Amino acid sequence: MSPIARLAIRTAGRAPPHRAFGIASVNLMNPTMPSRFRAVSAFHTFPALLQQNGNGNGNGGKKNIAPGAFARTDDSITVEYPPEEQLPSSEPVEGTDRAGAHIFPTLATFSLQGKVGVVTGGARGLGLVMGQGMVISGADLAIVDLNKEEAAKQAQNIVDTFRKDHPDKKPPRVTAHYADVSDPDSVESCIAEIIAEHGKIDNLVTSAGFTENFEAVAYPIDRMRKLWGVNVDGTYLFATTIARHLMERKAKGSMVFVGSMSGAIVNVPQPQAPYNAAKAAVRHLCASLSVEWAGAGIRVNCVSPGYMLTALTQKILDDKPDLKRQWTSLIPQGRMGAPEDLMGPVTFLLSDASSYVTGADLRVDGGYTVT
Numbered sequence: 001m002s003p004i005a006r007l008a009i010r011t012a013g014r015a016p017p018h019r020a021f022g023i024a025s026v027n028l029m030n031p032t033m034p035s036r037f038r039a040v041s042a043f044h045t046f047p048a049l050l051q052q053n054g055n056g057n058g059n060g061g062k063k064n065i066a067p068g069a070f071a072r073t074d075d076s077i078t079v080e081y082p083p084e085e086q087l088p089s090s091e092p093v094e095g096t097d098r099a100g101a102h103i104f105p106t107l108a109t110f111s112l113q114g115k116v117g118v119v120t121g122g123a124r125g126l127g128l129v130m131g132q133g134m135v136i137s138g139a140d141l142a143i144v145d146l147n148k149e150e151a152a153k154q155a156q157n158i159v160d161t162f163r164k165d166h167p168d169k170k171p172p173r174v175t176a177h178y179a180d181v182s183d184p185d186s187v188e189s190c191i192a193e194i195i196a197e198h199g200k201i202d203n204l205v206t207s208a209g210f211t212e213n214f215e216a217v218a219y220p221i222d223r224m225r226k227l228w229g230v231n232v233d234g235t236y237l238f239a240t241t242i243a244r245h246l247m248e249r250k251a252k253g254s255m256v257f258v259g260s261m262s263g264a265i266v267n268v269p270q271p272q273a274p275y276n277a278a279k280a281a282v283r284h285l286c287a288s289l290s291v292e293w294a295g296a297g298i299r300v301n302c303v304s305p306g307y308m309l310t311a312l313t314q315k316i317l318d319d320k321p322d323l324k325r326q327w328t329s330l331i332p333q334g335r336m337g338a339p340e341d342l343m344g345p346v347t348f349l350l351s352d353a354s355s356y357v358t359g360a361d362l363r364v365d366g367g368y369t370v371t
């Protein structure tokens, strides 16, 4: 019997009482998913945290925390990355209190005026907001995504929002481009297209990436390769191709890799070993390239977000308020991050304000990884 078949039988048959506490059903599972994974598709929150005392009926219903429970993963949590048509569209950030118009003076070195930035995975979520931050800081922008239609819609949204906030200023040039970041040919032709349209590239933010939750012994190898292909190969391919362009121009540049706090710690309770390893690779790739390219004037830094409240995570958490409570209880600042919490850190790292910072990993996680 194959290990997967053994696992399916073991998993399908298990329903110990402590797992039954706080079960929230998940509706994110793709109905086309192989049945062996549907067998583990119930999303359990606060899994083994609470155990009945003794046999569960001798202590007036009092519950104890199982030793080690808050620091463990729960193998029964399974979340597959949803198909494209289920992913919500993002809204641009509006309002001077959140990101908008320049009404107060700030350091000139924070400006990205005259720069051309590229953001991968920029059609949605964190990439879109970081890209908007670059535009508000003065850059022209190329949005790269698998979903070119959404990228084009958001490019227009960014320009429209800029015009509304800055009616007296020349609007930035924001373009949309298709690439599968894990495919070298696709990356090569995308970057050539951007250079043809913008004339050059100065800055890169690599936000294309995704996570999934499967216990490691059940993680399908093809899905794991896809995850590493997008998160790791995609970062490497974009960074090296743009570095070659900068070196040919003998121009300085600055890149920000989007890692995750998961590259430094192990999240609980959801199991996601391949994602954690991929983000650790992104962090060390950043450190390694920063050394290799320091002499060429190319800086490479990493931002490692904690739990960020995007439309996608909101969709997941709407089904699982227990999970949100558990995550938030582990964040010293007591809240999940908003996407615009990344605008400042990314702009800082791309701009001359950070000209002596390279190879750094800036955690933007509300203090999660400090405890």
Ligand SMILES: NC(=O)c1ccc[n+]([C@@H]2O[C@H](COP(=O)([O-])OP(=O)(O)OC[C@H]3O[C@@H](n4cnc5c(N)ncnc54)[C@H](O)[C@@H]3O)[C@@H](O)[C@H]2O)c1
Residues within 6 Å of the ligand: 120, 121, 122, 123, 124, 125, 126, 127, 144, 145, 146, 147, 179, 180, 181, 182, 206, 207, 208, 209, 210, 211, 230, 234, 258, 259, 260, 261, 304, 305, 306, 307, 308, 309, 310, 312, 313
């Ligand atoms: N959301 C969080 O809480 C969080 C926390 C830490 C790190 N991150 C990281 O931030 C990055 C962005 O996450 P998000 O939450 O905004 O995700 P998201 O799913 O909202 O956006 C990701 C974007 O990347 C694009 N994309 C996916 N595969 C691609 C490919 N092969 N080629 C080109 N584009 C591709 C998608 O179409 C999408 O527009 C990811 O690298 C993620 O791992 C997210």
